[in-house]
Amino acid sequence: MKTMNVAIIGSKFMGKAHSNAWKNVANFFDVPIKPVMKVACARDKKSLQAFADNWGWEEIETDWKKVIERDDVDIVDICVPPNLHAPIAIAAAKAGKHVFCEKPIALNSEEALAMYEAAKEAGVVNYLNHNYRRVPAVMLAKQMIDAGKLGKIYHWRGCYLQSWTMDPNFPLTWHMKKDIAGMGSNGGINSHSVDLARYLVGEIKSVTGMMKTFIKERPLPGAGAATFSAGSGESTEMGKVELEDAISMIVEFENGAMGSFEASTFAIGRLNYNYFEIYGSKGAVIWNLERMNELQYFSAKDGEGEKGFRTILTTDPSHPYMSHWWPPAHNIGYEHEFHHAVYDFLKGIDSGEGVKPNFYDGYLITKVLEAGIQSAEQKKQIDIS
Numbered sequence: 236m237k238t239m240n241v242a243i244i245g246s247k248f249m250g251k252a253h254s255n256a257w258k259n260v261a262n263f264f265d266v267p268i269k270p271v272m273k274v275a276c277a278r279d280k281k282s283l284q285a286f287a288d289n290w291g292w293e294e295i296e297t298d299w300k301k302v303i304e305r306d307d308v309d310i311v312d313i314c315v316p317p318n319l320h321a322p323i324a325i326a327a328a329k330a331g332k333h334v335f336c337e338k339p340i341a342l343n344s345e346e347a348l349a350m351y352e353a354a355k356e357a358g359v360v361n362y363l364n365h366n367y368r369r370v371p372a373v374m375l376a377k378q379m380i381d382a383g384k385l386g387k388i389y390h391w392r393g394c395y396l397q398s399w400t401m402d403p404n405f406p407l408t409w410h411m412k413k414d415i416a417g418m419g420s421n422g423g424i425n426s427h428s429v430d431l432a433r434y435l436v437g438e439i440k441s442v443t444g445m446m447k448t449f450i451k452e453r454p455l456p457g458a459g460a461a462t463f464s465a466g467s468g469e470s471t472e473m474g475k476v477e478l479e480d481a482i483s484m485i486v487e488f489e490n491g492a493m494g495s496f497e498a499s500t501f502a503i504g505r506l507n508y509n510y511f512e513i514y515g516s517k518g519a520v521i522w523n524l525e526r527m528n529e530l531q532y533f534s535a536k537d538g539e540g541e542k543g544f545r546t547i548l549t550t551d552p553s554h555p556y557m558s559h560w561w562p563p564a565h566n567i568g569y570e571h572e573f574h575h576a577v578y579d580f581l582k583g584i585d586s587g588e589g590v591k592p593n594f595y596d597g598y599l600i601t602k603v604l605e606a607g608i609q610s611a612e613q614k615k616q617i618d619i620s
């Protein structure tokens with residue numbers, strides 16, 4: 236079987252989620268190309284070696300530029316903070332490597348466009364990991380919308396709510412610094428909702444936004460602070476929070492639908508509440524990551540006295556990806572989305588057709604996110620050109 240060597244850059248939260256997928260995808264899916272876990276790269280050599288040993292990466296390297304220079308690397312997988320996405324993706328594309336990149340695509344839309352252009356110029360497959368598109372229930376919603384089951388879409392209502400930064404002693408991690416993250420909750424989590432809205436409903440043409448930073452100063456982090464696990468009170472020295480904790484947007488889609496988005500890391504009780512509702516002329520769907528194997532569906536065709544939302548358990552072999560996993564009702568979880576993404580990415584390389592969302596989608600998503608910020612700052616509706 237054809238093989239391709241993979242280099243992963245970043246070894247923490249996403250490094251782990253991606254490694255799991257590269258390692259196991261060929262056991263479950265009939266991949267056209269078998270990924271070989273060639274080299275893992277991160278800054279701290281000691282923890283990187285432990286990471287590589289645990290997941291089966293053959294070699295380690297602490298300088299990402301040396302990884303890109305290697306002739307024996309075919310695929311570069313980017314699992315580092317957003318400020319490094321553009322430099323790594325552009326260098327990788329210019330070196331002829333296919334690129335699998337975490338979201339948000341970059342610090343801003345200019346960088347996103349440069350990434351897209353570099354990948355297009357080099358003719359390499361470029362994938363942006365908005366993984367929630369590849370939840371079977373979400374893909375089923377897409378199939379139902381495309382088949383006309385919801386009719387004309389009137390409303391998108393989406394939110395992505397977490398609470399991990401609510402403690403004032405939670406340190407100032409990279410997620411709150413503009414030069415590393417670019418955006419706060421808007422880029423970190425709202426980008427996922429905007430991706431889903433574009434996938435399911437269509438392009439967004441205007442945005443009105445409002446945003447807040449609830450806690451403006453935080454203790455500086457200790458070494459090794461990472462998403463969700465930075466600990467607290469690691470320093471008495473304080474630093475400025477530079478990005479938004481929460482953003483709300485109301486939008487108009489090009490097809491005339493209305494939409495609302497809420498993204499916050501200050502929603503107490505919510506840990507990873509990624510939720511949407513879509514209402515059309517003939518039906519509606521509702522999905523929530525916390526019950527990711529279920530799609531709620533309302534059909535106006537149901538008989539009088541029998542109308543109501545039904546729950547579709549999306550675990551049948553007929554549902555997207557599910558024939559590769561377990562018997563019906565043996566649920567899948569968060570990590571499976573990454574296997575689906577890697578499988579589709581490998582198919583996109585083999586067929587030459589690429590895979591969505593790609594870097595151009597990332598550019599369009601970022602334009603929407605930037606319009607949200609611009610609108611909040613200028614207190615007016617922004618039309619996206």
Ligand SMILES: NC(=O)c1ccc[n+]([C@@H]2O[C@H](COP(=O)([O-])OP(=O)(O)OC[C@H]3O[C@@H](n4cnc5c(N)ncnc54)[C@H](O)[C@@H]3O)[C@@H](O)[C@H]2O)c1
Binds near residue numbers: 278319338339364460
């Ligand atoms: N798709 C999702 O559901 C999801 C979830 C969380 C995070 N993310 C995204 O994944 C990316 C990484 O997030 P994370 O939570 O894994 O971050 P993290 O802070 O947990 O890990 C960052 C990793 O990057 C490495 N790194 C940083 N600078 C480096 C450099 N110069 N050279 C080599 N390695 C370097 C660190 O050593 C570390 O291994 C971000 O873009 C984030 O937005 C996506």
